[in-house]
Amino acid sequence: MKVIEVRNLRKSYPHHVAVEDVSFEVAEGEIFGILGPNGAGKTTTVECVAGLRVPDSGTVRVAGLDPHDDRDELRRVLGVQLQSAALPEKIKVWEALDLYASFYPHPADWEELMGRVGLREKRDTAFAKLSGGQRQRLSVALALVGRPRVAVLDELTTGLDPQARRDTWELVGQVRDSGVTIVLVTHFMEEAERLCDRLTLIDRGRVVATGTPAALVAQAGGEQRLRFRPSAPVDHALLLALPEVRSVTGGGEHLEVTGVGDLAPAVTLALAEHRIVPTDLRVEQATLDDAFLALTGRTLS
């Protein structure tokens, strides 16, 4: 079932067009990613979804609601964690949760929520004294305290260290498992690949492609590459005969094989039949970065 439907969204500011033409649908219960480089129009898109900006044209529906006309109703079903939205410096963790819970008619138990995001020990700590990761987790908790059906999380892990980032990813997974649909805005390819069920690639205000991470990689001709040192000379024709293999380059010392599908097992099996051992075997998977590059001619970062 569709929870969010965006059609031909367009939004321009006085000096530039932020969103040219964006359409996508988000299904209930999935983690949907909006991936693109900085300035691609991701934040403007979700701001229109959240009813914070009025689109110039196009339609947006969230749980059947028009974000602009049904402003109040929308805010009860949609939780939003905005990029660069802070809290007063001296507000304590519990005060922020208690305050935001009071904004909703049927809020979650914020004590329990505080435990879920791992901030119970920080209950009485002022916002200014929290680490970046703790702030983001509080931010996620505030987006969830109204028990929304959909949560929009914008640039959740920007500026976090790798450990805090992984903790936050785990939290997002748990939130989805609790039944909340998540729209995740990010410019981190790795984050999108790891978390998203489906995603849309946006570049310069337009949708480049939409689908599962694997499908997007495949659509962009997602090739895998194997490199290894054969224990004995290999006849290229032997490998080229495999349906998975597209090309073979290199000679005695190093061999490079590109292809699709179950490339690595197919190649190693064929080599084994000829009693050749591939040493120093390395597999390079195509990534969303490669897909983005193939689709737009530019890299994500």
Place this chain on the structure above:
Amino acid sequence: MRKILAVETKLYLREWPVMLYTIVLPVGLLLILGSIPDMGRPDPALGGQRVTDTQLPAMMTLLAMLTLAFTVLPTVLTTYRERGVLRRMSTTPVHPARMLAGQLLINVAVGVVSTVLVVVLGRLVLGTAMPRQPVGFVLVFLLGTAALMAMGLVIASLATSGKAASGIGSVVMFPLMFVAGMWLPREVMPQALRVFSDYSVAGPFAQAMRATWAGGWPQPLHLVVMGAALLVFGWLAVRLFRWE
């Protein structure tokens, strides 16, 4: 709304140095300056009034209200906007206007505390009479405070950062204090300055407080100026205020 008020009040009290400027400074100055013997003698320049009768207490009340309206309120609101506090709130079912209303109420409440202390301690320590026209005094206080707060909101609308807001606030505040008669009572001002003072909002506020303190009624002009300021700046604030 009660929760917003409770949390905002707690946050306000955690910024306790603000209280030094809005309560301790005006009340302290009242008591210190009021204790200078000359201040307690009838002054022919004030038409036989003592400085401690109306001039000093009205000026200290004005000092508290100007500080609240021109530096405290705009700085807090601008900082909230700058940090995205208002923006985050606008994603919830409660409009950030509630936060703004809470801040206004708290600042008025602090102003009331400061004023009550000026009146009561003035009475107990300096022998200043309580306002002799209490109803008029309260009405003037509310009207003047509303006008100043509206001006403060316009500053909060124009400033792009908390620092800019407190800067603009101070730049506006000190000339207003001067023309209102902080250092030079209206009675001894040159005619040109007096005309200026009568249209400065802060001047009418101070003179209207003094008039009701002495038991009379304010000049109609002073009430009109404050009322007009409230309407004009209130309208401007509504037009200009940005939530993000």
